[in-house]
Amino acid sequence: MSIYNDNDFTPPSAMPDHLIRYATFRQFQVFEAIYRQGSFTRAAQELFLTQPTVSMQIKKLSEAIGLPLFEHVGRTVEPTEAGKELYAACRSMFETLSNLEMKISDMKGLKRGRLHMGVVTTAKYLTPELLGEFSKIYPGIDPSLMVTNRESIIRRIRANEDDLYIMGQAPEGEFEVESFTFAPNPLVVMAPRNHPLVGKKNIKLEEIAREPLIIREAGSGVRDSMFKAFEKVGVQPTIRMELGDNEAIKHAIAGGLGLSVLSLHTLSLEGSDGPVTVLDVEGFPILRNWYIVYPKGKELSLVAQTFRDFVISSEPKIRKRMQKMWPQLENILKEDQKTTLNKKKSSKKKTKK
Numbered sequence: 001m002s003i004y005n006d007n008d009f010t011p012p013s014a015m016p017d018h019l020i021r022y023a024t025f026r027q028f029q030v031f032e033a034i035y036r037q038g039s040f041t042r043a044a045q046e047l048f049l050t051q052p053t054v055s056m057q058i059k060k061l062s063e064a065i066g067l068p069l070f071e072h073v074g075r076t077v078e079p080t081e082a083g084k085e086l087y088a089a090c091r092s093m094f095e096t097l098s099n100l101e102m103k104i105s106d107m108k109g110l111k112r113g114r115l116h117m118g119v120v121t122t123a124k125y126l127t128p129e130l131l132g133e134f135s136k137i138y139p140g141i142d143p144s145l146m147v148t149n150r151e152s153i154i155r156r157i158r159a160n161e162d163d164l165y166i167m168g169q170a171p172e173g174e175f176e177v178e179s180f181t182f183a184p185n186p187l188v189v190m191a192p193r194n195h196p197l198v199g200k201k202n203i204k205l206e207e208i209a210r211e212p213l214i215i216r217e218a219g220s221g222v223r224d225s226m227f228k229a230f231e232k233v234g235v236q237p238t239i240r241m242e243l244g245d246n247e248a249i250k251h252a253i254a255g256g257l258g259l260s261v262l263s264l265h266t267l268s269l270e271g272s273d274g275p276v277t278v279l280d281v282e283g284f285p286i287l288r289n290w291y292i293v294y295p296k297g298k299e300l301s302l303v304a305q306t307f308r309d310f311v312i313s314s315e316p317k318i319r320k321r322m323q324k325m326w327p328q329l330e331n332i333l334k335e336d337q338k339t340t341l342n343k344k345k346s347s348k349k350k351t352k353k
């Protein structure tokens with residue numbers, strides 16, 4: 001009995017002989033990166049290639065296709081009609097091949113495989129540790145980490161560029177995702193250790209609004225939450241400067257340039273006893289959580305599924321680490337749990353009535 005049916009031995013109706021002979025996967029990869037980045041230079045950086053190599057690959061690919069793929073408009077590159085068609089084909093070709101890669105590595109079990117993570121800027125304070133612990137259990141896994149702000153992560157989820165994402169709030173409304181919360185991500189007001197407000201209890205947000213404030217760049221999730229907190233009490237913060245990096249903000253605080261609202265995780269190495277400390281401000285910490293996220297319906301590789309479960313089960317360890325950073329956190333989280341429970345109980349009673 002044959003396990004094949006007749007169709008398996010018929011060649012596909014159209015075999016792209018010409019492209020198979022004259023184009024390479026590497027050229028398609030270079031082309032896709034230029035298209036997405038809108039620049040030969042940025043694509044070369046992304047792929048760790050020199051610019052002449054990138055230009056040469058595209059020249060050869062254009063010759064194989066028989067039409068130009070990009071045109072230079074001033075200093076930018078724009079795809080031609082042929083370029084746009086090729087881009088769509090590249091995306092579907094890469095998706096098919098990475099599904100194949102995923103199935104093959106699932107067949108090999110967790111001995112080998114890749115794990116592409118995309119995480120928001122602030123998650124860089126916990127994701128590398130999680131990947132490190134995971135790699136000790138599964139040394140054959142090859143992890144990669146893209147760190148960028150919330151807005152860019154949402155773009156990456158939409159384009160299905162990574163296996164899993166870690167963010168401070170799952171995308172809402174724009175498209176459907178699966179999301180699992182796994183640890184607290186409290187946002188706190190930070191000040192230099194010698195600031196007169198250090199040690200004061202229940203500082204009003206109005207008082208913080210009068211202090212110069214250092215804020216994150218547009219597109220940051222922390223920045224959005226901070227503005228919402230000020231809006232809620234109807235006060236306008238005094239913005240001193242904008243910085244796109246949590247570490248630079250901490251140095252600016254220590255240097256006396258102002259206060260800031262940051263995730264407690266940014267103190268993961270030095271704790272709150274260092275040059276930067278946490279203020280006791282009304283309405284703070286803003287109790288956010290970390291989420292591990294992926295597009296709804298996405299088929300996760302065995303490696304990605306195992307990492308997702310590993311991250312969720314790491315919550316107690318992460319909490320312990322956070323309590324070391326800022327011992328008051330434990331009581332704050334307990335109080336919050338109680339309030340949430342009471343709210344749930346009273347809303348149940350109301351619905352019974």
Ligand code: PGA
Nearest residue numbers: 121122150168220221222
């Ligand atoms: P961000 O995101 O690092 O882009 O600010 C963090 C968050 O949303 O909590």
